[in-house]
Amino acid sequence: MKSTTILSACCTVMMLAGNMGAEKAFAQQPTKVHGYAKENMNTAVKPGDNFVEYATGAWLKNHPLRDDQVTNGAFMDLYEQNQKQIQELILQFSTTPQQKGSLGQKIGTLYNQMMDSVRRNKEGFQPIVKNLERIRAIKDRKEYQRVTAELDRRGESTMMYGIGVSADQRQADRNIVGIGQGGLGLGTRDYYLNDDAQTQAVRKAYMDYNTKLFTLVGYDEATAKQKADAVYAIEKRIAEKSYSRVQLRDINANYHKMSFDELCEQFPGIDWTTVFWVSGFPAFDSVDMGQPEPLHEVEKVLAETSIDDLKSYAELRIISGSASYMSDDFRKAAFAFSSVLSGQQQDDPLWKRATNLVNGVMGNAIGKMYCEKYFPESSKKRVLELVRNLQVALGQRINEATWMSAETKAQAQDKLSNFIVKIGYPDKWKDYSKLDISDSLSLCENLANISEFFTIDELQRKVNKPVDKTEWLMTPQTINAYYNPTTNEICFPAGILQAPFFDPTADDAINYGAIGVVIGHEMSHGFDDQGCQFDKTGNQRNWWTAADKANFDKRTAVLVDHFSTIEVVNGKKVNGKMTLGENIGDNGGLNIALRAYHNAQKEGHVISSDQKDFTADQLFFLGYARIWASNNREQYMDMLLTQDVHSPNMARVNGALPHIDAWYQAFGVKKGNRLFLPKKKRAQVW
Ligand SMILES: [Zn+2]
Structure with a gap:
């Protein structure tokens, strides 16, 4: 389906926008808090030589790709769970008769038409x-x-x-x-x-x-x-x-x-x-x-x-x-x-394709049901708290930065404190009452009608109109997050607020390394090479002194240079310039989330496991690596190198961590280790 929206830069945490949800309510005081699963690790490898392999080598070895997969890992596990939950929501309408014109009828008809290969094969290209x-x-x-x-x-x-x-x-x-x-x-x-x-x-x-x-x-x-x-x-x-x-x-x-x-x-x-x-x-x-x-x-x-x-x-x-x-x-x-x-190597089963189709075109309707079932109010509260902690931590780091003038710092703080924060789901839902989906039409004809419905809806709401800053650019069940520079907004849909990104039964250090870094990543987009050109109201306006901006460019160039040396597949390396915004996001996200965790630690506000194998800082970095570790098809990696503004998963760990001083201390990484970078080659930005 063609979209009529040409979004200005909207910076996400990953390229694949999947759809998933939270099954359990977050617990404030879980009875049993777990640490990091040691059985996932390959401790024969030194953390400073290959951190992905050290943290998750056994998991990677024990989870080869299925024929229908191009990648796997924590994100894909969550994605597949999400697909099943969404299919369940759809099946309640597709398996029983629905009143004509009702939302349930529209969802059920669309799903059944996609599933009906007998009819589709009979119609051919008619x-x-x-x-x-x-x-x-x-x-x-x-x-x-x-x-x-x-x-x-x-x-x-x-x-x-x-x-x-x-x-x-x-x-x-x-x-x-x-x-x-x-x-x-x-x-x-x-x-x-x-x-x-x-x-x-x-x-x-x-x-x-x-x-x-x-x-x-x-x-x-x-x-x-x-x-x-x-x-x-x-x-x-x-x-x-x-x-x-x-x-x-x-x-x-x-x-x-x-x-x-x-x-x-x-x-x-x-x-x-x-x-x-x-x-x-x-x-x-x-x-x-x-x-x-x-x-x-x-x-x-x-x-x-x-x-x-x-x-x-x-x-x-x-x-x-x-x-x-x-x-x-x-x-x-x-x-x-x-x-x-x-x-x-093997196509997705039909039920997944049908689920994705319905979720793609009726995403808001599905999202409302999804949140009612899988995203309790308590979750929203808990995550909002986390976001505030991260905001405080970024504010502290801006204050302490030695490379910015007081003048630019004040502007940055002003922008930070004016973030619009969206969590879970939107306050208002799309109205599908004027949309007609009929079984007397073919699937293709119904999809054309749906496209026209959305085209007209979009144009009526937007052309010659002010920007609606309450609009969500992702559906609530999406497993992703974004920063939008023209509204100065960070958004975390319900879909990503779920284990292992946010696991209420995990040690807080692990959660800060996972969802904490995701939150910090999106905040850092407000101050990456693109975001830093927008002010607190979302207008492109230079709020930097010339000297501070030159300093910023010098510091971010360190990331361009380093990521450009990382070879991924077929002799191809990461495009350091194309991925700069995302690499600033990960670099800032790691620093900010770790600072926020340390703040919470000092205040005695952390939930810890009784696992004795790791320090809290070690758990933080292990939790981070677990999110991004994956097996991948070579062709898929090649495709991402060509199309994706994010660094490949492996580089988001082995490329990002060598810029974080605390990672060296946590794992005793020293000169001579393969991932070691001398201090002057480590990026110090946010
Ligand atoms: Zn991003």
Whole structure:
């Protein structure tokens, strides 16, 4: 499903946004507090040589990947539990008759339609024939732009660029219409431009996949191949002008505010008036053109490419967009491609795909039920307390920093104390009463109606309107967290407030190393290389003295240099610039959470286990490593290196900890250990 929102930088704790929940209420005084599971460790390895292996080596050895997994670990265990809980919530509606038009009927129908492979296989690609015929009937370029905009309003992605609405980064209380680069079936430009072995394999699989999709809707092999080549040629042109992941992190390079008239003058190759009108936008004055160069290339593509090739492009987007919701031969083709990309060897079972679909499109409705069942009020209170402790700790560290002037410190403290904190679930829930999901329509038609419902809802709420700072950018059942710079907000959904991130029966040192670092990570995003350019109200405004900013840049460059040396897979290293914001997040998160734990310790407010094997600081770092330890497919790691702004899991432990002085003390790490960094090469930021 296409989203009409182009979010400004929203910094999460991980790339995979799963969905999960808390099964037990948090207990203030658990009867039995446990420490760290020693049986997970490999103590034959020195902590200073490979901390992931030391802390979790036995667990990793005993948990090889299943065929349907590309990664595992604590996060995936929680994710799988979450999927089962969500499926249970859905099944109460899908297994019994529901009143027509009720929320239960909508959820149940959607789930059952996805599960009904007999019907889907009988319908084949019939559900998308009408859209394909609309494309084939187009007579000229002008009509092409209008028809593709009409289709995209209903969830297709035929337009070669994105349009949406989100906060104006320089006037953050107002929304602005945004236009951004897009159009690449492979998502990231590197897949079109790089030539290493895995990228070549992905490209070949992509071409085979596209050819297969054309044959599945009735084209002969030669025509299918020719059409797939034409689509690739268009995408390659756009890719060559598209911004890299590193360029996309430069908040000034991606902001070009102009009037609607200027847009029409400067980008005359796109029929903006028609595009926005049929997409459902009301008239508006100004627009943010995120990436001008790829948009200019789209203008050229629309003018220079033969109309037949343009039609092939739109046809392919329609077919691939619905591949998982039609007959199984389409899904099989999609999986063959994605298994080359990620290394997954066996497709997800149908119930998981159906659960994810319903959770994806009806996430708010599911989230409300989820919180009622799995997230008691006491949890909210306990986590809020933790967040306050972390805020105090960060405030102390800012005060004590030797590299900032009093002037900049005061600004930083002001920003910190003005964080909007969101925990668990939103105060208001989305209204689905006007949404119609009917069993008389195919699954694809229902999904198109749902997309249109969300498109119109979003535009009505946001275009020409002030920013609603109470809006949540994640559903409550999501196992993730975020910082949003334009609202200066940190958000921790109910899904992540669950063991092992937050385990009410665990030693506090472990919890501070897990959920504590997650909270500190999001807070640090408010002060990372992007976040530090926004003020307490969410406006992009420089509140730094020149000397302090230069100092900050020098200190964060230490992280860029170090992470750039970490080799991950296929001889490829971490992209230190692309992952800088996240590495600042982990670095700050570790320092802040440890400080908060030490504060609580001094005040006598910690719950401790009677485990004698480890010191409290050791438990803190072991708890941290346990969160990120995982086995991974090589292809999956390669994919993350290309696409993900986070460092790979292994580097989030073995790359982040060598910058923390207390880790050296806790485990007696010394010069000569493989992970050892001399003091001057350790980042000292937040
Ligand atoms: Zn993050």
